[in-house]
Structure formats: C-alpha cells, structure tokens
Amino acid sequence: MDIKKMLQSDHVKPYISKARYGIEKEGQRVDLSGDLATTDHPEKISINDENPYIQRDFSETQMELITPVTDSLEELFSYLSAIHEVAYRSMDENEMLWPLSMPPSLPKKEEDIIIAKLTSADNVLYRRHLATTYGRRKQMISGIHFNFQFGDELIEALFKSQSETNDYKQFKSDIYMKTTRNYLKHQWLITYLFGATPSSEENFFEENSVNEPVRSIRNSKNGYTNDEDVQVSFISLQTYIADISSMVHKGLLIEEKEFYSAVRLRGGQQVSDLEDDGVKYIELRNIDLNPFETYGISYEQAEFLHLFLLYSLWKDEGANCDESMNVGESNNEIVALEHPLEPTQFKQEAEHILDELESLVTTLHLTVSEELFVNLREMLIDPSKTLAGRLYSESKKSSQGQVATSIAKENYDKSWDKPYQLTGFTDMELSTQNLMFDAIQHGIQVDILDRHDQFLKLQLNDHVEFVKNGNMTSKDSYISTLIMENKTVTKKILHQHGFRVPGGEEFNNIEQAMRSYELFSSKPFVVKPKSTNYGLGISIFKEGASFEDYQKALTIAFKEDSSVLIEEFLNGTEYRFFVLNDKTLAILSRIPANVKGDGTLTIEQLVNQKNQDPLRGLDHRTPLETIQLGELEVLMLKGQGYELDSIPKKDAIIYLRENSNVSTGGDSIDVTDLISEDYKKIAVDAVSALGAKISGIDLIIEDLKVPAATENAYGIIEANFNPSMYMHAYPYQGKSRRLTLNVLHYLFPELLQNQE
C-alpha cells in the first residue's frame, strides 16, 4: 500500500485537509494572588458531574474545559474561548485559572489537596485509587488533550484509491496505527517545541528530588507516567487491545483510562469497543499548557499538530516499529530533561523533520499560516523561543509563580472585559451569544446548525430544542409569528379582542396614500412600513404635517416595504413589555437616539463622541447601537431647527429620531419594577390574544398612575415575534434582566426541577 501515492491522487486531494478536532484543557483554579483556590467548584455551573463543557478533573480545584467536536480549527477555538469565558464568569469574582501545566504551590499536607467532590461513587473511588497510586501532587498536573480525527471523506477516498483490502474498518484502524506510531516516534519534537513545564512550584516534589529547569517535567518520567511494567505495543490494534487488557488483568492499570501514553487510541467508551468498531480518532496527551495563550494552546500549535499527524501518516516507517518507538520514547525523555535554554541534541533530526514537513506542504498543496515555518525554525535555532525557554527566561526576572499569576490576571481581565459577549462568537447576534453562554453554563449541549443564521440545536439528555435568533422556538406557533409580523392583522385581532390600538389605514401604493392626505393632515399621526422591524422608515407627526412632509415620509416608508400604514399617533411614553409564557418579565422605556449639548461641539461631533462608547456598535453585537446620521435623522433635526453642524447649548438634549428603538441608537432604561400589575396583565392578555408565547409588545401609556382599565389609558402599537433580549440584559440604565435564561428555563423546565 503506497500511502504517499494515495495521498497525492486526484480523488484524495480535495479532502486532504478534512479533519475533526476536540480539545480538553485542564487548569487549576487559583485566587487573585495565584494561590490554589479553597472554594468548591462554582455553583453556577449546573448539573454537576455531567456538564459536557465544564467538569472537574482530579481535584475540586482542577477545572476541565471540554470543547465539542468541530470540523474546523476556527470553530474549535471559538468554542474553547466561549467555554473559558463561561468558566471565568461562573467562578467567584476573585478567582482565575492558573495558566501552567505545573500546579501552583501546593498545600504542605498532601491530604489538603481536595479530591473532586463528585456525586458518582465510582468517580470518587477512581480518584482515590489515583491518589494512592501516584500521589495527589502528581495528579494536580494539568495539560491539553488534543483529539484528532481524519475526515471520513479523506479516509473513504484513500480506501477507494487502493485495492489491497476491502475491510474498511481495518483499513481505517491501520491508518491511525501508522499515524500513532510515527507520532510517538517523533514526539520528542513536540516536547522540544511546546514543552512548557520547566520548573515546579512549592510542595510539588520532595525538596531537591529533581534537577530543574528542564523542558518539560510533565513529559518526562517525573511527570505523569505509568509504572515501568506497563508496556503496551502499538504494532497493531490487536496487540494494543491485548496489552491493555493484560495490564488491567494484572492489576497494573485499574482501567484503560489510567494508561498514560502520549497517544491514546479512541473507539467507544471501552477498550473493547475498539475491537468492535476500530479506531475512530486519536487523543494526543503530551501537550503542556501554553502559558502565553489565554486558552492554553495557540491556533498555530493546533495547525502544526494537524500537519504533524498528516506527516505521521505519510512518512515511511522503518522495519522494527516497536524498537523505533522505544527509541522515540527515550529520545523524548532526553529532550524533556534538557535545559530549556540549551539547544537540543536532536537539532539536526528536528531540522530534517521540518524540511520534510515543509516539502509535504508543497507536495500535497496544503495551506498553513504564513509564519508557521519561520517560527518553528526560529524555535529550533534559538531555544529561548520555545515555550519552556520563554517561560524560564521570563521567570528569572521574578519567579515562575509571579509570571504565571500575572498572566492569569491578564486572562482574567480579558474574560471580564466584555461580559455581554462570547469572544469566539462575536459574529453572531448578542442574544444568541447570551443564550449560548447560559446553555454552556447549564450543561446544555449547543450545536450550531447554522452560524450565519443564528440557528442552534440545544440538547439536554434526550430532550432536543431548536432555537433561532435566541428566541424563535418550538413554543410559538407559525401563525402567531405571522400575525405579529403583519401589523394590520395584529391590530385587527387586538381590536377584536377589545384592546385599544391606534386607528389607521393601510396603503399598497404611494398614490393611494397621497390621496388620503386629508384623512390625517390635521391630526397627530405616524407613517410606518407595514412589515419591517427596528423602527426603520418610520416618521412621526405630532401636530399634523404639510403635504410635502407627508409625501416625504411616505417615500421613506415605501422604501422599506410595499405596504405602508398611516396611524393615529398616541400621546404618551412607549414601553416595551417582554412577555414569555404568559408572564411579563421585563419592561423597558426607550429614549430616542439623542445627544446632550456641551456648548462647544456640533451635533455631528456629539454623536461621534457618544458612539465611542464600547457598548455601542452595529447589528446587535453590542448592547447599544451606534447613532446614525442618515436622511431621517437630518429630517428630524430640521424639524427642530438644527443642522448637523449646529452647536447645541450646554445640557440641551437633542433628539435625532422620533422612534425610540435601541436599534436606531436609542437608550434603554429598565422600568420593570415601576409599572403596575394591571399594565403587565394587559401585555400578557394581548400576547395571548395573538396566540403567542414569546413576544415584545409595545404599549403607549400616557400616565402610569392611571389604572390600565381607564378608557384610553394605553394603546398597543405592535407586537414583535423576535424581540431583542440583550437590551433588557444590558440596559443603558436600570436593572439587568437575563431573559435568555428565562427562555432556556422555558424550553427546558427540567432545569428548574433539578434545582429543587
């Protein structure tokens, strides 16, 4: 089987880079001084042992962050950062994650290292066994496990390009076995480049028991290793399975997961599943935490690992595999224990491998980051550029502990910097980011079915819910959203149910609307597009309008929709009631886009200044939107006698819009607790009349002190089937309402039952 030829065949080429990835990343919780945390695992992270994203590893302080399996490195890192942010924002505010694989200074008494307080007795027993066998200190080492799977399309194409076997499962396992052997043989290169555990902190080793600094304590015999008697051959899948079983049988391993090789073959839950199903993917376990990366590993590292695995599949093996793997292992031990600032004794071999890797990129037309090889070669030439080298050099200025603490603090600050967003998903809407945050925190699996379209699949055990845009769910009927989408239909139905709605007419062409000027000219009225959202194309005339202004407003509105409504303008303040499942959960008052004069700056300058606020941005990616300076704003200013370069008096409030939507630059103020129950009930009943379960319904109320039952006390303007939720969570003023969490609880009521 000529794998090199197969990899270059035209049928294989399109799929050569297809792969799936997953990362498990451990790390110790510490306080802001860098001391091991003494608190329990954060309560905010739900479903204890079973959260698929955030778990405890050996100790109560050792957080394990687990990404889902992804098809791209971009998505992998999106999830990795999101899970980090959820972890950070769920911990005590004075806690952070230790950025090194080697733990921070440990308690003097080993028993003061607290084994993870899991609910499953088996899980606790297993950890007790580890504590007895290896000692609690050793178990406090953290690392990255990098799960890797060649794309199915790639393996299928390879399979089809040969004729030696028609046993697909065996073929696939062979692919992984070869890859694994070559990886193990050259693992010392990974240790050289990315080893990052030069020194230990207090109370990890018996005093003076080891020489430090090295490249990687963790990847040396002083790290995380099995008893020397544990010998497992990778010569074939069958020998691997047989050896592991035999070790377990002999009592040298309690179960497969205790086998600490740099690579673990993965099939199903048990080793025996490997026998039935073959190798599905492999787990690289020899990656130290990269101290200089917020999430413990860089994109370039992951890219290199993928390339290195392709190389391992590509490269011919010598005759005696077991022998050369043993050489590989002892080379790794040598490299791991080298001084981090000294060149490695395998420099020449390393250069040769890099040459081969680079030529492989050319041969297979692979795409890699421009700087990848430059950086790798630099690390080879200058050991101080390796991770261990960098960490050790930095540490000499103060101490490794201080360096780690200061890095941890930077990561901590970063994770709290924009608490409303998930760094990896800022291309998605804020409400969706918030919902994803809540889901991860509550242990609900999040599968992004369509990132561009904000389409999520949420799953908790067997319970699946689909959500789009954060609040479009299975709970609303199709027709109720179509009713809300159609303002004329909404009003008709509300009117039939006895709610007050503004009178008005619908027009389907501008000429027809022009002819009806007399119907509205002398009254307060609003011109608005029938179906569009976010207040676009709306003009308000509080004291009637000239024919010219009427015509202009119609032109603007007809730009947004082929149907336009002209409606009676109701006096009062507009409130947005967020109703979910027959409850009013939040009420916002929204103030139209405005600036406050300082007597010096022009309106345009004031707007630009106000837009500098990092909370303001575009397209619902920030809690508030940038104020625009378009046609409508200019028209509105003109109505008040201003132009863009007018300089308003000090403290004068200048409005740039009539409509108060946050999406057109308005300010949001939470008033939920200020509004009486009778109005909340009006909102609930109106939403119910529309047959809806989730709706943002807009009421005009002239005087909050007047009971809702009074005639003309309120008027309902419209109901929104996709009400934004982030503006309630991050109002300009007032209390935050985490509505995404309400949505989650509505979709998964079992979350609340679990809490009882």
Next chain:
Amino acid sequence: MDIKKMLQSDHVKPYISKARYGIEKEGQRVDLSGDLATTDHPEKISINDENPYIQRDFSETQMELITPVTDSLEELFSYLSAIHEVAYRSMDENEMLWPLSMPPSLPKKEEDIIIAKLTSADNVLYRRHLATTYGRRKQMISGIHFNFQFGDELIEALFKSQSETNDYKQFKSDIYMKTTRNYLKHQWLITYLFGATPSSEENFFEENSVNEPVRSIRNSKNGYTNDEDVQVSFISLQTYIADISSMVHKGLLIEEKEFYSAVRLRGGQQVSDLEDDGVKYIELRNIDLNPFETYGISYEQAEFLHLFLLYSLWKDEGANCDESMNVGESNNEIVALEHPLEPTQFKQEAEHILDELESLVTTLHLTVSEELFVNLREMLIDPSKTLAGRLYSESKKSSQGQVATSIAKENYDKSWDKPYQLTGFTDMELSTQNLMFDAIQHGIQVDILDRHDQFLKLQLNDHVEFVKNGNMTSKDSYISTLIMENKTVTKKILHQHGFRVPGGEEFNNIEQAMRSYELFSSKPFVVKPKSTNYGLGISIFKEGASFEDYQKALTIAFKEDSSVLIEEFLNGTEYRFFVLNDKTLAILSRIPANVKGDGTLTIEQLVNQKNQDPLRGLDHRTPLETIQLGELEVLMLKGQGYELDSIPKKDAIIYLRENSNVSTGGDSIDVTDLISEDYKKIAVDAVSALGAKISGIDLIIEDLKVPAATENAYGIIEANFNPSMYMHAYPYQGKSRRLTLNVLHYLFPELLQNQE
C-alpha cells in the same frame, strides 16, 4: 341641526363616503330547462341551517346567499360572486339559479311547493305560518336585501360637528330615521329604475287576476306586502318600535321579521334591541333581482343606492312626515303598476331628484362611476332602458321564461368556467381561493384580515383559526418552519435522524465557492440558493461541469441568496410528498418545463403556444405556470445544442429547465396511488423529524420497485413549509387531491364529527 352644513364641514369631509355593506340575495334553484328543482338543498353545503353564507329561505328550492359585512363595494361584490360560485359548484351539475325575482312556473298544487326542510322546529313553524297567511306562491318571490350602515367615523364626525345633543345613540338613530323616511318617500324612483318583475310565470296568480306587464309586481300590492291594517310609523324610532310591538301584540304580525316594509331598521336580533342599542344599520328590501347581472345586482346599482341614501340624509323633509311617506308609498304603487315601456307619470320629479343627486355629488366631492348619471338619465328618458323595460322587451321575442332560462344558463356556464378559482378573489393565491371556497361551503366564516398577504381568519362557532397562504397555521411551530426554510439545517437534522440526504457544502461568498471547484467538478452536482423557493436560481450538472459553467451557475444562484449550497446530485425521479398531520395525502411527479416539437415551429413559438393554455398563468393564480424564456432556460437549451429559434423535430421533447417545479413552468402528474406505503412512511417520518405538521417534502427515488429500506433507495432534497396545494388539486395529469379541504378538516376536526 343643519345637516347640510354638517355634511360639508372639513371634519366630516374625509369620512363622507365611509360605509359598510351587506347583501342577501334569494333565488330559486331550477333545472337546466328552467323548471323548479325537485331536489333537496345541496348536501355539499354543510351545517344545514347555520351556514352563514348559503341558506334556504321559504322553500327548499329557494337559496339565500348572504355576504358578510364589508367596508367597500369591491369586497362586497367579491364575496357575492364567491358565494354564488360555491353555491353553483355545490348544486347538482344540472341545476342553476333562476335569475328573476318572480319564480319560474310553479306546481299546480300549492302543496307541491316544498317548505324548506330545516332542522329547527321554530323555523319550520314560522314558514308554515307564512304559507297560511300569504300563500306559498307569494313566498316564492325572491329579491335582494341591501344592508347599509354609515361609517362609524362619519357618524362620529357628524356628532362632533353639532352641539344640540350629546346623546350619541339617539343622534345616530335620528340620522337613520331621517334617511329612512326620505328613502321611503322616494322609493318609487328605485322601483322605476330597478323594478324588474313585469310579468309572472305560470301558476303564480290565479288566471287573469292581475294586469301584466307592469314595472314591478314584487313592489306592488300584488307582491310581498302585509295586511293593510299593518301600519308602522317611521316618525321616530320610538313610534316604530311601539307600532311593531302593537302589531305583534294584535296578532297582525307573528314577529318583526314579518314586517315587509321597503326599509327595515336593524339593531340587534329583536326589535327590543333597537330600543337598547338604537339603529345600527338599515336594510333596503325593495330591490328586485337584476336579471341581467350574474349576481342579481350591479355595482352601479349599489353605488346608486349608497348615493341615494346619502341624499336621503341630506335632503330637507317637509313638515308632515307621515303624510309625505304615505304619498311616497302610494306613488310607489302607481309606478310599480305602470307599463314597463311607458314613461312614468313622475318623470319630472324624477328628473329633479337626479339633478339634486348630481349636484350633491359636486357639493360633497363624491366619486361615482363616470357613466352613472348618463345611464340613469337614459333610463328616465327611455323606459325600455329600465330593467323592467329591458326584460319585457326581451321577453316579447320569445317568452320571459325562455329569456330567464337562457340567462341562467349563461350564469351557470360562467360559474363552471374556471372551477379552480373564485372570480372575486383572483388577485389572491389559488390555494387561498380554494381554501375560501371550502370554508364557505362548510359554513366556516371567512374574514380576510389582509387580502394582499393572503391572511384569513376562519371561525366556526367559538373556534377561531388563522391561516396564511392556505397552509400556514397554528398547527406548525415557528421553529419547524424556520428549520424547513434553512436547507442546511434541514439536511443536518434529517441526516442526524438517519435519513439519506445529499452531501454538500454551504458557501457564503462566491470566491470561497470557486475555490472548492475541485470538490465537485467531476461528480454530478447541483448548485442552489440556500433559502429561496420555487426552484429559482438552481443549476444541475449531471456529469460534472467546466469551471466556466460552474462559475456561471454560482453567479445565478448568488443572485437569489447570499448563501448557496452545492450538493451531490442524486439520480432518480423527484417526487413531492404532501404530508399533513403524519399522513402522506398526495404525491406528485413533476416534469420540468418542456415543449414537444412539431417539425415546424421554433422553440420560442412552441413555448408561446403551450402558454396559451388558460390553465397556465402567473404567480399561482392558475393551476399551471407560464413557461419562461429567461437566462436559465437559454442556458439549458444551449446545453442541449438548441437556441430559441431552433426548430425541434416532430415529437421531440425539449426541456427548458432542469428543475421540475410547477412554478417554473413544469407539468404536474399525480402519482399518489402508484407509490408504496414504505416511501410514504419515509416522508411522514422525515417531516416528523423536522417537527412539522404540514410540509411538502421532496424525495428522489431511483426505482419505485426497490423497497425504501434499501440503501440509497431514496434521498431527501428539501422540505417546504409552504407547499403549494393547488398543483395537487389541479394536476396536469392524474387524480385531483383537494388538500385545502384536508387542511380545513385538520384545523376544524369538529367538521368531521358533525358528519358522523
């Protein structure tokens, strides 16, 4: 109170023409020879006595068609025609409606006139009373009742423009009382113009008992009148109520509805409701069926009645109202009994009224049909232009019975001409027209909430359902339709559930898609926009594609959507499975737009010829769509070596599209009975996996004889949340499936329970 001044005030002017209308139209069922039907009321018209649109009046053969209340005459006539069409298409195929108010020749024995077989004993008893009091023959006369209400805005504006009273209810009743009195005073003019019962048919009168011809038997003492002792004053609402009550008390009337005045005041169900609520609207009862109008009354007549009622409100009354009304009544008797071809003796008065009407139009800036006054004046000058005159003149050539039969036959043909549509609603989608037809037939109230948007409210007793586009309902969840709208998400979910879907990729920009050329170039594949419907922008390459064609297909697809899918092309025939509530109700095979060569015509000419078929049209208003000759069609022809002016050989089938959507000119063939249950179950299960209740799901099946469980037996292309239904009801070939009726039964399961 100066009503003239009030009507001219600026505040009233905008509302001057606002009104609401309703029509009740009776008519006798006859066979195609014009003989009174001997059959029962059509079984297809459901809920017997309570259908709000189609009822029986006095006799079993006398159909009463009732429009809902409308805000415009246009909508009124839309409904009137729709209800007629439902009535016609529900009757025996050899029955039609008699177009005259005077019944066709009646049975010799009065008892052979069958009283309507209603289920309510009260209703039957009342008709027996009428039979005894007036005779069955008299009760066989039919007519139009025109219900009229001034717009609330108009009455409110009038109320606000005066200060004499602040009792709105009384004010409103006074408005109607004055209007009624003036109407009654001048009712003879209506009789002159629109009287249309010059002669009776056999067995209506005792032989030679009356002189014929006249203008209106129905509006004379020989028509439909109470005993002379029945005297009711219209001087005020109070006298009206008191007089009616007294007549009932004396036994002269059995109830109010037996009071046969030309105008009836309408409040609630009972006269006593008038006392509580005042007059809500008035019912004009003196309109003979217009024999020359398919629906018994012309738009111009209705327009005239509205104008005449405004005139009645406007015109000053003399001092003695009761007296002048008596004069009006006796004048009416005179006019009714005049010879239809002789001028009326009140010609001068009539001219004066027309002058006043015309000047009122000017004064109040009213809009009326251009020809209205020309026609009215012509009728006044030339009595043969009046309805009675025309009917009598026509009848002289043969007989009135023959004229009526021939007109009835024309109306009959017209109502069956395009059985798939409702003439009054051809601007709406065919599926919505079909659903409205079914609803009317089943006695479900149809309220068009938004005509432009195909938005209906359906109501049966207290049960309300909203429907958009014929199949968007409360039964589907919002998220399931969003899933179906997103082809990528649909495929992911179906794939996760184990259904076979074509492999493929999604691209969000054309450059990214171009770079992936290699992934598809050598395989059969399809390029399609992600979200659009109706097969727009789809290109199919059955044997791979050149880079140029690949690029062109991408350009076409990206024109339709910002995301484009490239998918494996599955071999086989595409079938559309229509699934409703876990049942496959219909399956269509669709053949792409095509023409058959005749050896003479060019492809363009053949297309134009095929498009002549009246079943083909645009925008889902006909069962089949017009074949287009756009960019895609030209590309498709080019692929086969043709151009638009190529002349195909005789009988050669030339395809103009790859995709087979009916909406792009394809032909539809019903194959429901040809496809085995296992495939139907696949469709049902797949729709269920998407959480949907109503869906049109497209399966590719290579060989119908291969069981569905066989590997790769089928592939699912997409699921549609708004599948067109008319193409199943009116396939190009095969059995019709009335899916709108299934939708109706799904929404209103009580319809089926009623049948049991």
